[in-house]
Amino acid sequence: MKFISFFLAFLITAALAIVISIPIKQIPPLAPLLDPHHGFWQNTLSEDQLAKEEISLKNLSAPVEVVYDENLIPHIFAENEEDLYRAQGYVTAQHRLWQMEFQTMAAAGRISEIVGPMALDLDRMTRRKGLAFGAELGLKFLRENDPKTLALVEAYADGVNQYIDQLTPARLPVEYKILNYRPEPWSAFKSLLLLKYMSDMLVGDRDLEFTNLRAILGESKLNKLFPEFPKDNDPVIEASRVWDFSPISVTLPDSIAYPNEPLITAPLPQPVEGTGSNNWAVAGKKTKNGNPILANDPHLSLNLPSLWYSMQLTTPEHSVKGATLPGALGVISGFNENIAWGVTNATKDARDWYKISFQDEGRKAYKFGDEWRPTQERIEEIKIKGEKPFLDTVIYTHYGPVVYDRSFRGDRQDVNFALKWTVHEGSNEQRTFLEMNKAKNYADYNSALDHYSAPAQNFVFASKSGDIAMRIQGKFPLKWKGQGKFFMDGANPKMEWQGYIPNSQNPSTLNPERGFVSSANQHPVDPSYPYYVFDNSYEHYRNRRINNRLREMEQITVEDMKSLQFDDYNLQASEALPLMINYLGVHKAGTPEAEKYLKELGEWNYMAAPNQKAQTLYSIWFAETAESIWQELRSYEAPLLSPNSYQTIQLMSNSPKDSVFDIRNTPTLETAEYHVRAGFDSLLVAMKKWEETEGDYSWANYKKTSIQHLVPNFKSFSVSNIYTGGGSGMVNATGSRHGASWRMVVELGEEVQAFGIYPGGQSGNPGSKFYANFISKWANGEYLNFNLRTQDQSEGVLFQTRLK
Amino acid sequence: MRFILLTIVVVLLVVFLGPLVPYWVLMIGVGILSALILPTGFGGFMGGGLGMGFSWIGISIYLGLTTASPLPDKMGELFGGVSGMTLVGIVGVLGFLLGGFSGLSGVLFRKMITPRAKNIYRGS
Numbered sequence: 017m018k019f020i021s022f023f024l025a026f027l028i029t030a031a032l033a034i035v036i037s038i039p040i041k042q043i044p045p046l047a048p049l050l051d052p053h054h055g056f057w058q059n060t061l062s063e064d065q066l067a068k069e070e071i072s073l074k075n076l077s078a079p080v081e082v083v084y085d086e087n088l089i090p091h092i093f094a095e096n097e098e099d100l101y102r103a104q105g106y107v108t109a110q111h112r113l114w115q116m117e118f119q120t121m122a123a124a125g126r127i128s129e130i131v132g133p134m135a136l137d138l139d140r141m142t143r144r145k146g147l148a149f150g151a152e153l154g155l156k157f158l159r160e161n162d163p164k165t166l167a168l169v170e171a172y173a174d175g176v177n178q179y180i181d182q183l184t185p186a187r188l189p190v191e192y193k194i195l196n197y198r199p200e201p202w203s204a205f206k207s208l209l210l211l212k213y214m215s216d217m218l219v220g221d222r223d224l225e226f227t228n229l230r231a232i233l234g235e236s237k238l239n240k241l242f243p244e245f246p247k248d249n250d251p252v253i254e255a256s257r258v259w260d261f262s263p264i265s266v267t268l269p270d271s272i273a274y275p276n277e278p279l280i281t282a283p284l285p286q287p288v289e290g291t292g293s294n295n296w297a298v299a300g301k302k303t304k305n306g307n308p309i310l311a312n313d314p315h316l317s318l319n320l321p322s323l324w325y326s327m328q329l330t331t332p333e334h335s336v337k338g339a340t341l342p343g344a345l346g347v348i349s350g351f352n353e354n355i356a357w358g359v360t361n362a363t364k365d366a367r368d369w370y371k372i373s374f375q376d377e378g379r380k381a382y383k384f385g386d387e388w389r390p391t392q393e394r395i396e397e398i399k400i401k402g403e404k405p406f407l408d409t410v411i412y413t414h415y416g417p418v419v420y421d422r423s424f425r426g427d428r429q430d431v432n433f434a435l436k437w438t439v440h441e442g443s444n445e446q447r448t449f450l451e452m453n454k455a456k457n458y459a460d461y462n463s464a465l466d467h468y469s470a471p472a473q474n475f476v477f478a479s480k481s482g483d484i485a486m487r488i489q490g491k492f493p494l495k496w497k498g499q500g501k502f503f504m505d506g507a508n509p510k511m512e513w514q515g516y517i518p519n520s521q522n523p524s525t526l527n528p529e530r531g532f533v534s535s536a537n538q539h540p541v542d543p544s545y546p547y548y549v550f551d552n553s554y555e556h557y558r559n560r561r562i563n564n565r566l567r568e569m570e571q572i573t574v575e576d577m578k579s580l581q582f583d584d585y586n587l588q589a590s591e592a593l594p595l596m597i598n599y600l601g602v603h604k605a606g607t608p609e610a611e612k613y614l615k616e617l618g619e620w621n622y623m624a625a626p627n628q629k630a631q632t633l634y635s636i637w638f639a640e641t642a643e644s645i646w647q648e649l650r651s652y653e654a655p656l657l658s659p660n661s662y663q664t665i666q667l668m669s670n671s672p673k674d675s676v677f678d679i680r681n682t683p684t685l686e687t688a689e690y691h692v693r694a695g696f697d698s699l700l701v702a703m704k705k706w707e708e709t710e711g712d713y714s715w716a717n718y719k720k721t722s723i724q725h726l727v728p729n730f731k732s733f734s735v736s737n738i739y740t741g742g743g744s745g746m747v748n749a750t751g752s753r754h755g756a757s758w759r760m761v762v763e764l765g766e767e768v769q770a771f772g773i774y775p776g777g778q779s780g781n782p783g784s785k786f787y788a789n790f791i792s793k794w795a796n797g798e799y800l801n802f803n804l805r806t807q808d809q810s811e812g813v814l815f816q817t818r819l820k
Numbered sequence: 821m822r823f824i825l826l827t828i829v830v831v832l833l834v835v836f837l838g839p840l841v842p843y844w845v846l847m848i849g850v851g852i853l854s855a856l857i858l859p860t861g862f863g864g865f866m867g868g869g870l871g872m873g874f875s876w877i878g879i880s881i882y883l884g885l886t887t888a889s890p891l892p893d894k895m896g897e898l899f900g901g902v903s904g905m906t907l908v909g910i911v912g913v914l915g916f917l918l919g920g921f922s923g924l925s926g927v928l929f930r931k932m933i934t935p936r937a938k939n940i941y942r943g944s
Contacts, residue, residue, distance in 0.1 A: 021861075022928035029851075029921035033844050036914065047918075050911050052879040053838040057911075060889035186839070190891070194898070732897035783891030 044196045056193055058186040059783040063088055067815035073106055073178055079820040082107055086812050087800055088778035088786040091328035093807045098171045100331050101345050103819055105175025108325060112342035112780040114189035115321040117199050118726055120206040120343060123213035124148045125398065130195050132401040140408050143396045144419040147216055150439040151209040157442030165447045169204040172345050176202035190782060210343040211446065215439045215471040221367035222552045225657040227502045232652065241659045244550055245543055247666060250560045252474050252488060252535040253523040255542040261521050263546035268496040269510035292555055293360035294747060296534035296562060297478040299527065304571040307765035308478035311577045312349050312358025313756040315749045318723040320734060320788065322776025324758045328805060329453065335804050336453040337770065339758045346449040349760060351770055353804065354456045355479045356762040360535045362472040362488045365551045367437040370415045370506030374432065379411050383507040389414065415506055416440045434506055438491045443469035458483045458526065465489045466519050474535035480764045486533035487524035488540045492517045495548045517547055532566040556662035557587045557745040574769060577761045582797035583747040584624040589634045592665045593617060596637065599692040609700055626716030626741040636702050641695030645677060716740060719752045723775050723791065733782040740795035771799035823863035829853050830871025830919060847922040854926030861927050868923020873916030880908045
């Protein structure tokens with residue numbers, strides 16, 4: 017009897033212990049998560065409550081001091097670079113380990129390992145784009161060409177790994193606890209993969225859509241709706257720039273036969289609309305203090321933990337501060353005692369697609385000219401949580417991986433398409449940032465950029481010695497006019513890229529007469545540049561607003577530059593709205609709602625402030641008008657593009673009776689006026705619904721800016737409905753899910769004065785008071801002091817740690 | 821009295837050993853303490869349960885108060901839209917069940933291995 021009693025009690029106890037220690041479907045093991053000593057409760061502690069005066073870090077040649085300021089920004093003081101980057105790896109992992117690992121797992125196509133089969137399709141796509149393949153080539157390149165940089169990347173990895181080894185269950189980031197997995201060792205490969213991930217985030221192509229448009233519209237109408245240069249081109253490199261080099265000639269094939277059948281496959285995921293950035297530098301002759309001022313605000317998806325992590329990195333030779341990417345070495349956008357630099361995306365159709373003709377079903381060879389070239393197989397083993405691994409065979413050609421084939425999104429088609437882009441070539445972006453961090457002058461900046469391939473960036477520069485510069489740097493293929501705009505025939509050798517534009521012939525400018533340089537993802541150059549330039553996503557408004565302001569501004573101060581970064585002026589509305597009101601005429605005149613909305617629109621100063629209602633009305637009216645104009649293009653089953661807002665407004669303004677406005681299946685001839693009125697009718701319907709359900713239609717309430725946790729299901733770790741202005745096409749490009757992911761303004765005087773902010777916080781821990789503490793300042797256009805600190809500076813210190 | 825003693829000793833065990841070991845080691849510890857102190861079966865269940873349950877509630881509330889962190893509420897929202905305080909209650913119940921059954925098992929184990937005394941005069 018006693019035995020039975022014990023046995024029963026023990027059985028219940030053991031069963032209880034087991035049930036709460038294993039995951040049940042999507043529910044993580046309860047006991048490790050809820051145990052107050054090891055579970056999520058431990059993540060309620062903020063970093064200052066866990067501060068240690070001394071931490072053991074092996075393989076250092078001398079102790080490293082880490083001084084945290086009151087915003088938890090670490091200032092690392094090391095005796096040499098290897099110690100510095102080892103410490104950077106350790107400190108970054110302390111605050112952002114889950115994020116850096118999650119991002120590299122996403123880049124490697126390994127999300128299924130964490131969340132299960134729901135991510136399999138995403139992982140297959142990621143792997144078929146070959147990001148990991150590109151990182152492997154990058155690592156090979158470092159091993160063969162740059163062992164010094166590799167040693168630093170490995171020191172960083174060692175720092176991360178020492179942190180992982182010291183990690184107790186209590187200190188494990190809460191996301192690991194919820195998703196029930198553990199961090200794995202970091203490696204140099206992962207740091208390189210992260211930079212490939214940035215390429216994937218920033219580079220897009222519309223070859224599929226343009227191929228379809230060409231087949232449907234014909235070349236002439238395509239060129240009319242999608243001109244390669246806009247009327248108001250205000251390019252990155254000033255239009256007056258004279259190109260003082262002899263360009264390499266590019267041979268245009270005698271005849272170009274594009275694969276011409278409309279394609280109904282789904283296009284690759286594109287960079288999120290609104291992804292873009294601003295940067296500029298003004299020369300001392302335009303500033304109040306006579307010092308150059310540099311500003312940079314990259315616009316990316318707004319996520320938590322924030323993409324950026326601020327740091328100061330100091331050795332006896334240099335001291336640099338700014339925004340780092342957790343997982344990559346050095347500072348990406350920042351300044352040191354002598355120079356400042358910043359980046360914006362310089363997209364230029366960097367991805368091209370080739371139709372592959374295989375010899376037979378075995379896909380062992382493909383046609384290239386008169387020969388059959390052998391393919392290579394890469395077996396991708398995708399581990400899936402709770403299931404057997406999935407094996408995906410990806411065929412590689414000399415162009416790159418065959419992304420779409422019979423086993424992946426090939427249900428409709430018998431064709432195969434290989435992807436070619438510079439991510440698949442060995443490169444050394446990391447070295448660019450390592451050298452830039454130490455650069456002292458324009459020559460150092462230029463030499464650092466020579467190592468940079470992808471994603472192409474507009475690198476702005478200013479130095480204490482008074483120089484300002486801009487260089488568009490990337491590895492740009494030599495293309496004949498039109499090459500890469502459409503899918504190409506991979507069997508025809510004439511479709512090959514014919515080499516690369518030399519770095520020295522990439523567009524650049526130094527100390528231009530106008531006294532400023534700027535970029536905002538617009539066309540890089542004017543048509544006089546001797547190489548083919550094409551991309552569908554060039555900006556048409558932010559660039560003109562910035563340049564207009566910089567042209568008219570004099571006696572510029574840091575405060576002026578902060579105001580310009582937070583500028584909410586809607587240039588597009590200022591050009592389109594008077595036209596739209598004119599075309600509307602007396603349509604709906606006399607109805608109270610129409611009168612109310614038109615009054616608000618008529619009184620609008622075109623500033624998209626958070627409390628502004630007219631901005632909401634305009635954005636809906638214009639979107640509905642464009643929807644009406646391009647309704648036929650949007651009715652096709654095949655993926656197509658509509659002309660951008662700029663071109664739409666140009667057509668509305670310059671040729672309102674053009675046939676593009678006519679809707680074919682109606683007996684009447686529609687004009688731009690018809691669509692503006694139809695758009696207004698739709699506005700009235702949309703606003704009626706909005707006012708009934710939501711009430712307030714002020715801009716901030718309508719656009720609902722939110723900063724989302726990297727796992728979208730973790731809604732409570734996100735911050736929603738942020739009260740802030742701006743929007744797409746405005747200098748303050750804060751939309752609902754994207755915007756300025758980092759704002760920096762630096763004045764390069766005798767003492768460098770720097771200010772920065774980003775929408776997040778230094779901690780990656782959602783339980784920390786430093787997780788989202790910058791957001792309200794960022795939303796109000798405020799900045800943190802980002803001046804360089806010395807090791808002995810005592811004011812504003814949160815805590816200090818010695819690594820030894 | 822033994823029940824009260826067990827409760828106090830379990831609280832000390834959970835508070836001081838808890839940060840160093842996983843919860844299942846604590847369960848074994850509660851079982852051993854319960855077997856050593858040997859209250860009644862009910863006393864073992866309640867002593868282990870209340871000791872561990874109250875300790876876990878206490879630590880959770882202490883962390884919540886000293887950090888003022890929004891995380892308990894965020895976690896509650898993530899797990900079905902409950903509040904942070906509800907999670908504290910769930911932690912308490914979980915601690916109570918783990919400690920309670922561990923305590924009961926300890927008492928019953930001790931009773932099982934203790935031989936029944938044979939030299940007691942039971943009358944005729």
